[in-house]
Amino acid sequence: AAEMPGTVGERKTSRKGAAGTATAAIDPWTLIEPVNLSTVIDKNFATQMTEKKWQKRKEALDTLEKVLEEKKRLQPSNENKAVVSLLNKTLEKDVNINVAAGAAACLSLIAASLRTDFAPYASQVMSTCFDKFKEKKSVVREKVMECVDSWPPRVSFEEYTEEILSGLTKTNPACRSQTALFLSRLFTQHSAATLPKDAVRTVLGGLLKLSSDSDAECRESSFSALAALLRCVGEMGGKRMMGKVAENFIKMQKIEKVRDELVKSMGKATAS
Structure with a gap:
């Protein structure tokens, strides 16, 4: 006889579906056996990074990068x-752009491999x-962008608000602009429910000030970040946070245009 709804056949299907959903929800990273970085890194890495020839330093970084790509959980x-301090120093001070880019790539992989345990190093590297x-x-800038984007989903925003404020006020306009664009990308990962509002309020003053920057690229970058914030928290909440900027018709026109483009490409963020 045909089974009625809710009988064993349907329940089996239901259980199978639930199991499939549960399996899909498992993060593969959690199933990886973590390795100690000291057991897989070349014992002479620190010495190799003092080599006078930049090719030797880059070679050491390439070897480490390959190891980190294989060992996805540290x-x-x-x-x-x-190791993080040495890589950070290399990124900061090495005069060769290929070596600096290599250090940034390794830092990105370490951040991804440590996830929340990268927090103690976040402010220093940021x-x-x-x-x-x-x-x-671009070879350096692109790797640096990848680096700053590699840990925000897992390391609390509060860990590096001071560094963001400093970035928004640096003398070099490219630094100010890229810091604002980082915030734009960060805000798109949040909804009103997940956004760390206290941390946002801490950096918001610097971001709002940047909307009046003498450099056009900095202004546009601030509009992008404010647009992402507006999408995240909604019209009323966003304008309340923006204060006088929300009263500036020209600025808001630009901000809302970018916000609309974000909503079109990514959907609304305020529902979750």
Whole structure:
């Protein structure tokens, strides 16, 4: 006889569907066995990074990058600090753009491999990255962008608000502009429910000030960030946070235009 709704056949299908959903929800990263960075990094890495020939330094970074691409989950360890500090120093001070870009790439992978355990290093690395945005060569700038975007989904915004404020007020306009664009990308990852509003209020003054910057690119970047914020928290909440900028017709016209483009491409963010 045919089964009635809710009988064993339907319940089996229902259970199978639920199991499939549960399986799909499992983060593959959590199933990876974490490795200690000190056991997979070349023992002479620190020495290699002092080589006079830039090719030797780049070679050491390429080797580390390959290891990090294979070992996608790192064990939290005090030993990580020395490696992150060395890479950060390399990104900050190495005069060769290929070496600096290589250091940024390795930092991105370490951040992705440590996830929330990258938090102790976030402010230090973020500060270097925001300053490094002054570099005109795209090979460096693109890797730095990847680096700053690699941990925000997992490291609390509050960990590096001071660095963001500093980035928004740097002398170099490229640094100010790229810091604002970073905020724009960060805000698009949030909804009104997940946005850390206290941290946003901390950096908002600098972002609003940037909307009147003498540099046109900085102004446009601030509009992008404010548009992403408006999409995130909604019309009323966003305008309330923006204060006098919300009363400026020309600025709001530009902000709302970008907001509308974001909604069209990404959908609304205020429902979740």
